[in-house]
Structures are given as structure tokens and as C-alpha cells.
Amino acid sequence: MTKHPLRPCLHRLGDAGGHLRPSGSLLSTFLILLAPSVLDVDALMDISDDLDFLPALPSHRDVPIGCIGSGFIMADCHLVAYRQAGFNPIAIASRSRKHAQEVADRHHLESSYDSYHAMLSDTRIRVVDIAVPPDIQLQVVHDVVRYPHVRGILAQKPLAANYDDAQRVVQLCADAGITLCVNQNMRYDQSVRACQSAIRRGYLGDPVLATLDMRAIPHWKPWQSRQGWMTCRIMSIHHLDTMRFWFGEPERVFASFRTDPRTKFTHVDGIGLYILEYKNGLRCMICDDVWTGPAREGAAEDLGIRWRVEGTEGLARGTIGWPKYPLREPSTIDFTNISTGIWHQPRWEQAWFPDAFVGPMAELLIALESGTAPTMSGRDHLKTMALVDACYQSAQQHRAILLPSDMDCPIR
Numbered sequence: 280m281t282k283h284p285l286r287p288c289l290h291r292l293g294d295a296g297g298h299l300r301p302s303g304s305l306l307s308t309f310l311i312l313l314a315p316s317v318l319d320v321d322a323l324m325d326i327s328d329d330l331d332f333l334p335a336l337p338s339h340r341d342v343p344i345g346c347i348g349s350g351f352i353m354a355d356c357h358l359v360a361y362r363q364a365g366f367n368p369i370a371i372a373s374r375s376r377k378h379a380q381e382v383a384d385r386h387h388l389e390s391s392y393d394s395y396h397a398m399l400s401d402t403r404i405r406v407v408d409i410a411v412p413p414d415i416q417l418q419v420v421h422d423v424v425r426y427p428h429v430r431g432i433l434a435q436k437p438l439a440a441n442y443d444d445a446q447r448v449v450q451l452c453a454d455a456g457i458t459l460c461v462n463q464n465m466r467y468d469q470s471v472r473a474c475q476s477a478i479r480r481g482y483l484g485d486p487v488l489a490t491l492d493m494r495a496i497p498h499w500k501p502w503q504s505r506q507g508w509m510t511c512r513i514m515s516i517h518h519l520d521t522m523r524f525w526f527g528e529p530e531r532v533f534a535s536f537r538t539d540p541r542t543k544f545t546h547v548d549g550i551g552l553y554i555l556e557y558k559n560g561l562r563c564m565i566c567d568d569v570w571t572g573p574a575r576e577g578a579a580e581d582l583g584i585r586w587r588v589e590g591t592e593g594l595a596r597g598t599i600g601w602p603k604y605p606l607r608e609p610s611t612i613d614f615t616n617i618s619t620g621i622w623h624q625p626r627w628e629q630a631w632f633p634d635a636f637v638g639p640m641a642e643l644l645i646a647l648e649s650g651t652a653p654t655m656s657g658r659d660h661l662k663t664m665a666l667v668d669a670c671y672q673s674a675q676q677h678r679a680i681l682l683p684s685d686m687d688c689p690i691r
């Protein structure tokens with residue numbers, strides 16, 4: 280407090296206003312008028328404006344994309360985002376020609392098919408975007424890699440129903456020389472990306488404790504009833520992957536599940552609690568309450584996702600706006616550190632769903648044009664799959680599971 284006499288005043292402004300931005304002209308004027316000799320105004324402006332929360336875009340956006348699956352995520356997120364970004368989806372296939380045609384009409388795609396084999400005979404297609412249930416993704420990739428004009432695949436998380444099948448998917452792509460990117464797209468949620476940027480820039484110092492608390496109800500799908508599992512491989516996988524994105528590889532994980540009292544199909548997970556232990560002492564705690572009841576049973580709702588990262592020199596806290604979808608609620612980040620002593624509250628218009636779906640496709644297109652591996656490569660995703668499988672093992676055995684120390688992907 281002694282370093283910056285204005286600090287308490289700025290705190291109150293940030294807290295009360297909620298949307299006041301240190302980069303805004305009002306606050307800039309306020310600081311410049313009142314405290315030019317006390318605060319380094321330029322430094323204050325920069326730290327908040329400096330965070331990378333949007334994806335890099337490829338030089339060429341016209342690479343022809345063929346889409347497999349025309350369900351929720353393809354129709355309402357991928358294709359909406361691709362049209363915004365100027366990407367070039369030209370064809371779509373799913374089990375039902377009618378669905379594929381409806382989605383083609385809605386997003387102005389040239390062609391629709393009732394089989395992806397038929398679609399893949401279009402030799403213009405360079406990139407295949409897959410959005411089918413996880414237990415059939417291995418078969419789909421197995422078929423796609425036989426078409427030599429295909430150079431890149433964007434596949435869904437989880438890559439398969441278990442680690443071994445996911446490894447087969449990665450191997451199939453490696454053998455065919457196809458670049459595989461996995462749509463682990465919470466990494467492109469704007470607040471998650473901004474936080475990663477703050478961590479990377481050292482604004483928070485050494486991370487000490489991270490928490491993520493989900494109290495929200497995903498759109499469960501009928502195909503989930505045949506899996507025998509739901510939350511951890513479908514939803515918690517985003518949160519576990521986010522911790523990897525922020526902090527790297529954990530040493531050990533402890534998971535505890537209780538079944539979701541509202542879900543009628545057999546499942547081993549449901550509500551998931553996770554503790555990740557890192558070698559450097561960092562601890563991460565995730566609570567995925569996907570029942571969040573009895574909200575759907577008539578009680579008042581308390582839905583949301585909140586996260587928080589405490590470091591030796593700073594603190595970041597955020598919200599994920601997605602539980603309000605289809606309402607458009609951008610995620611948020613507030614952060615502070617011991618150098619500036621105020622809450623920085625950058626804000627943006629973009630939301631996780633659908634805007635963040637630009638990121639994974641952009642990453643794949645950049646990887647193809649630069650001949651490099653995407654950061655969300657198949658090999659990288661295997662580390663998330665290994666973590667997820669360790670969570671199932673931990674919950675089943677009621678003990679912490681040590682993760683392989685190198686976590687290196689065994690793909691040839």
C-alpha cells in the first residue's frame with residue numbers, strides 16, 4: 280500500500296465497476312491527471328493490453344475442408360466460427376443425408392453426402408474436420424487416412440473411448456503422414472488463453488494453487504448412454520487439459536466420482552472431484568458438478584464455471600461464460616500482482632461457444648502451411664488421455680495414481 284497511494288481507490292473502482300478496464304480512456308485519464316508522479320501509467324496500461332487471448336490465423340484461409348458429422352458441435356459451433364474466420368468448408372457428410380443437407384444449406388456448403396466415403400472422393404478436400412461420437416472416431420480416422428489428398432485432420436476430444444484406441448488414432452495419422460490436431464478447444468476459451476498468457480509472462484510469479492469449480496449442466500447426448508461413462512472423458516477432459524495447458528504435466532492425480540442422481544443411464548463417473556499434484560508443489564483442484572441440482576427439477580439456478588490461479592506474485596480469477604449458451608456471455612479474467620497492486624480487468628466480445636472454434640482449425644492450417652506440429656497435436660492429446668484414464672483408475676481404486684514421469688508419447 281505504501282508503494283502506490285492510489286491503490287485502494289483503484290481496487291474499489293475495479294471491484295465496483297466490474298467492467299472498467301485499465302486500458303479504457305476514462306481510467307487512463309484518471310490516472311494521468313491524478314497520479315503521474317506516483318504510478319508508472321504506461322506499465323499499468325501495458326500489462327492488461329498485453330495478454331494474448333485470440334488465436335493466430337493462417338496466411339491462407341481457403342484450404343478446402345470436408346466435414347464429417349452434422350450434429351450440435353459441427354452445426355452450431357465449428358461452421359459458425361469458420362464462416363466468421365473466412366475458412367473454406369466445402370462439403371459435409373453424416374449418417375443422415377437430410378441432416379447433412381440442412382447444415383450445408385444453413386452454412387452455404389457446396390455439397391452434402393450420406394456417407395463420408397462418398398465425400399472423401401472429392402480430391403479437392405485437404406482437411407477433414409471430424410465431429411462424431413468418440414467411440415466411432417477410430418473407425419472414421421482409419422478410413423480417412425486412406426485418401427492421399429487429405430493432409431490434415433481436426434478430431435474431437437476425447438480422441439477415442441480410451442488411451443489405447445487414442446494411441447491407434449495417432450499412429451494411423453503418423454503412418455499416413457497426416458497432421459492431426461485435436462479440438463481441445465477450452466485452450467481457446469478467451470479467459471483460459473489470457474490466463475496462460477499472464478502465467479507465461481510471469482505476472483503471477485510461481486503458481487501455487489489453481490482451482491476450477493464447474494456448476495453447470497452440459498448438453499448430454501443419446502450416444503453417451505452406450506459409453507458407460509460421461510463426465511470425465513467428455514467434460515472434465517477440458518479442465519484437466521486446461522491445467523496441463525497452464526502448468527504442464529502433473530506428477531500424481533487423485534480423483535473421486537459420485538454418480539449423477541439425475542442421469543438414467545449406467546455411468547461410473549457423474550460428479551467428478553480431482554486433485555493434481557505437481558513436483559514443484561503446485562496443487563490444482565477441480566470440481567465438476569454436472570448435476571448442479573436441483574436446477575432442472577425446479578429450484579432456482581446457480582450455474583457457472585469459476586477458476587482461480589494464485590501465484591507467488593499475483594492472482595488471476597476468471598469465469599467461463601459457456602453455461603449461459605446459447606446466450607452469448609464472454610468469459611472473463613481479472614488479475615492483480617504485487618507490482619501494480621490493482622485489478623486488471625480486460626474484457627472482450629468473443630465467447631467460448633462458438634468463437635473459440637476458430638482456434639483449433641487455425642492451428643491446424645498454420646501447422647500445415649509451416650510444416651510444424653500443432654500444439655494440440657495427437658501426441659500432446661495422448662498426455663491428456665493418459666491423465667483422464669488415470670482419473671478413472673484413481674476413482675475406481677480410491678487412491679492417487681502416479682503418472683509416467685516423462686509422459687512421452689510412445690508413437691513411433
Ligand SMILES: NC(=O)C1=CN([C@@H]2O[C@H](COP(=O)(O)OP(=O)(O)OC[C@H]3O[C@@H](n4cnc5c(N)ncnc54)[C@H](OP(=O)(O)O)[C@@H]3O)[C@@H](O)[C@H]2O)C=CC1
Pocket residue numbers: 347348349350351352353372373374375376378379395410411412413415435436437462463464465500501502513
Ligand atoms: N470440443 C468441444 O468443445 C466439444 C466437443 N464435442 C465432441 O464432438 C463430438 C460430437 O458431439 P455432438 O456434436 O455434441 O454430438 P451430436 O450427437 O449432436 O452429433 C453427432 C454427429 O455424428 C454423426 N454420426 C454418428 N454416427 C456416425 C457415423 N457412423 N458416421 C457418420 N456420422 C455419424 C451424427 O450423424 P446424424 O446427424 O446423421 O445422425 C451427428 O451428425 C463428440 O465427440 C463430443 O465429445 C461436443 C461438444 C463440444
Ligand SMILES: O=C1CO[C@H](CO)[C@@H](O)[C@@H]1O
Pocket residue numbers: 496497498499513514517
Ligand atoms: O466438450 C463439451 C463442452 O460442452 C458441450 C456442450 O454442453 C459438452 O457436451 C461437450 O462435450
